[in-house]
Amino acid sequence: MLKEPLCNENRAKKSYRELAILLHMSHPNIIRLLDAYTTACDARSMKDLYFVFDFLPQNLDGFIRDKVKLEEEIVKTFTYQMLCGLRFIHEAGVVHRDLKPDNIGITEDLRVKIIDFGLSRLNSNYDDDDTAFTEYPFTKCFRAPETFLFPGAYNTQFDLWSVGCIVAFMYLGYSLIKQQKNQLDELKEQLKITGSPDAILLAKLSPNIRAYFENDDDDRFTQFSLSEFLVDASALSLSMLDGLLVLDPDRRFSAKKALEHHFFADLLDNNANESTNRIIPDASFSDRNATIEDWQNRIWDTITVIREIDLNNHI
Structure with missing residues (x-):
């Protein structure tokens, strides 16, 4: 569980950035993100955020x-x-x-x-x-x-x-x-x-x-x-x-x-x-005007995509 991931704009941005970066990391020598979830029912009420990794x-x-x-x-x-x-x-x-x-x-x-x-x-x-x-x-x-x-x-x-x-x-x-x-x-x-x-x-x-x-x-x-x-x-x-x-x-x-x-x-x-050439776009990370609600929505949307991909992989 991330500590107070959405208590202010900076913490919310940090949480989203970490999530987005982890999703781009696919290498034998980098920890693998298996899942990300929240106990909230919607983006607006989201206060917690959990990451699931391989056991080390x-x-x-x-x-x-x-x-x-x-x-x-x-x-x-x-x-x-x-x-x-x-x-x-x-x-x-x-x-x-x-x-x-x-x-x-x-x-x-x-x-x-x-x-x-x-x-x-x-x-x-x-x-x-x-x-x-x-x-x-x-x-x-x-x-x-x-x-x-x-x-x-x-x-x-x-x-x-x-x-x-x-x-x-x-x-x-x-x-x-x-x-x-x-x-x-x-x-x-x-x-x-x-x-x-x-x-x-x-x-x-x-x-x-x-x-x-x-x-x-x-x-x-x-x-x-x-x-x-x-x-x-x-x-x-x-x-x-x-x-x-x-x-x-x-x-x-x-x-x-x-x-x-x-x-x-x-x-x-x-x-x-071999070179990966997988540069992560930075537009969403450097948005200084985003509110907590904006970051909540981005995190929620990302989690939703993760769940949809995971569901499709098991069908």
Whole structure:
């Protein structure tokens, strides 16, 4: 059940967006929406919304905590599957924005499933309710530096930083980026991995943020080698991570580029990674003038279509 899905315009829009995005997700490494329903008798009286998914016995966080240590082959396999699912998501024009071990489901046969699209957005689609993401308390260890460097301007590269942090988590059993009380301290932790922004990135920053780096006169942005932290990671794994944990999102690996890395040479399946070209239209998501009643009607209509399709499939 979604929490208070229709209590105001932003929550109603979020609920509709999550439903619409989930309906477009059809991939072995993405959670499958089986059904969506409400207990209401009509759109106007609708207050609740339920999603039904395939059963997942555990998530990546629980899987790791149950193990003493993950072998690199498991790390590689899980990472490859995450990237396959993520490539599909991104080629549909969607940014997940909340990738973390809790949101990586694991089936009994060790298949990865990306779950929880509650914070997802269409690529480069900024909404008024995006401010809630900046204050969201559970993603800080895995969210990308763009939350400080380019507030509100997130694209698909945001998710690739999160994947890098998840890979490090699989090796370490804990977060590479330590939890901090504010965004500035969080950025300082990230800069220990990436080093200070170079001239190319500085030129892209707003004057206020650029001044923060240009006025720096101490060693707080000293870069450490990933090999110092991830002592069990192979050279190929570290090379792949070097492409994910890049401060400048424009120079960070895409999911497609990461999948082409030699680290995955023995897993590469060209058929599984063909382009989907299934861009989700964004007109209905970006309607800033829609009322709660408008969103109720859209959700109701969508649920009705789901039920009609399901009924026809069983006739």
